[in-house]
Amino acid sequence: MGDRGTGHAAPTPLEEIASRISDLSKWREIFSFHGLEINSTIHQQGRSSAAHGPPEAGESPGSQPPSSIPQPLLLPQGEGGRPIPPDTAMRLQKLLFRSTAPLFSSEWAAAHFRFHPPHSDLAYALQAGKGGTRAILAAVQAHIITYLLFTRETECTHLKRLCRVRQWEQGQALASALAETLWAAGGGGRAVVCLVTAPITTMPREGYRANSFTERIRLFEFSEKAAAQGFISDHINCFKGEGSHGVILFLYSLLFSRTLERVQEDLGDTAPLLNISSGNITCTEAVLSLLLTGRASPRQLGGCQEQEPGAGDGDAGTGGAAGERRDSPTASGTLGTARAPGKRPPGQVSPGLRTPRLPVWLCSVLGRHSVLFGTDSQLLSDWKSERIFHLYFYTGQQEQTQTAHLTIDTHSHHWEEAQREGPCSPGKRRPALEMAIRTKWAGATVSWNGTDPFF
Known part of the structure; x- marks a missing residue:
């Protein structure tokens, strides 16, 4: 591009836009080569601000655009977790669908824990949307309300207090709700949190179709509920951000906290955890039981x-x-x-x-x-x-x-x-x-x- 004062003609607006797009693509390639992405960096900055203090500026009002693949997580040193082995990934799919093929719909892939705007009539509430994920969102909502009204220290337990919830408090309430549910599934002795990492951590075996999602998950196990809650709070945008696959990650965390072996024992020879009918994927009452009682048994309800x-x-x-x-x-x-x-x-x-x-x-x-x-x-x-x-x-x-x-x-x-x-x-x-x-x-x-x- 020529400078003013030289003999070269100034670029047209179209050429200027094309040049900027080209530069942006180069930077994306550089970030991708190092296992990073631009959106992921922004995501991490927002997460860090939201996790370590109550200011409202912790997260920008505009969220990340939807994505079919979650943005990779930038893990601190010493927090590498462990990958899901291929055999375990196949058993996970069989528990969910009685099939080794990943069958989650785009509706499930887009589902995450999204609150209504803070300081509004429904500031305490998750937006449930439509489809089979609503059962999970409603169960987590019950835990969020319990935390906001009765668990945390607050000067009053009145509905108006729920309407004054700030953005930072929303994240804390969600972290508490998720940790409480995972801890119950772990029998009061463990919790496992699933997060998506940048590289594909395992190679799929023959007969299992890779979906660029399960292969990128790492498991983080905790023997103290407070530690699990703190970890979730630090990475809360991995569950409530656009494109995070937040609901699926939480469901996976729930199953691994209970352990796949115990979930299978709870189910016995009954139907899988998720029903598929006319293209719709819905939760069975075994999932609701796991969310509320820590056991995947409808008899608990x-x-x-x-x-x-x-x-x-x-x-x-x-x-x-x-x-x-x-x-x-x-x-x-x-x-x-x-x-x-x-x-x-x-x-x-x-x-x-x-x-x-x-x-x-x-x-x-x-x-x-x-x-x-x-x-x-x-x-x-x-x-x-x-x-x-x-x-x-x-x-x-x-x-x-x-x-x-x-x-x-x-x-x-x-x-x-x-x-x-x-x-x-x-x-x-x-x-x-x-x-x-x-x-x-x-x-x-x-x-x-x-x-x-x-x-």
Whole structure:
């Protein structure tokens, strides 16, 4: 390109753009040769700032563009982890799909832990999107709410406090939720975190199709929960950044924390962990059980069986918690509605399975996952608190812009005169969420406080 004052003609705008693109390509080649990428460097800077302090400038508002392959991780010295051996990679795929071929859809590959904007009505909440990953996101959401309301030191446990969550706090809450779940899966003695590294760490064996993802994962094992949580916090963008494959990485971490051998023992000869139907990949209740109880056994949720979504609208439900209150590895529980008539009679599950230590429930209502929670930590330990109380409901659906506020009255008796007809009798159908709530508080009335029931 010529300088002004010389006899050469100035470059045209098109030539100027082409020259800049050429220079950028050269730099990309240089970074790639050394195992680095430009986006990865930016990613690491944002991660470091977000991990080591609360300032809002830790991460830029604009996130990385989606990518089919996660950006490589720049590992500090001494934190090399270990690769996944080829035989183990094949066993992992068989547990997930009963196939050695990687079958994750683009929907799963794009899924990550993305919060709503900080200092907003849903600052505490993950954006669940659509598809089969919502069950995992909702289960993690329950742990996030538990941390923000009841675990961390805070001056109050009120819904407005959740709306004031900052970006740094979002990352801390996610790190706590992931570590808590992995630690429970590891039996309270270990946690394994999966992260993507720059080079392909293993060569695939014959019969196993490489996907440039599993071969780039390294396993980091911890014998202390605090160490695992600190490590996740330092690398939180590896789970919540665009193009990170964050949900798949967390699912892998969950399975390796439990160990593949124990997961197989939990499953026995049952179906794989993920269902594939009409191109959609969904979680079985074994995955939900692993998320909530640390064991991949549907029996932990009260013997629930996976059924077709959408059937049995209005059926009274049963639910399971993360174990009974005295020995639960996690604090949250579950509520749900049956998806097909006659599959599970109402009330079959013991009350302890619907009574977690803290008032946070993962709801499985007509095949859709959401979170119901209260802000009073004593709600389930003092019967006087359960007369008239407030619960809050978050679905993760894009159209929900505010947390739904419900008032539960367990001493209203307008239902008693029709109890003998059953809650699912013709003309007595109620919103599915209300039916799930009544599996915990039989006969309770539910007020949506001016909001039209939507679930």
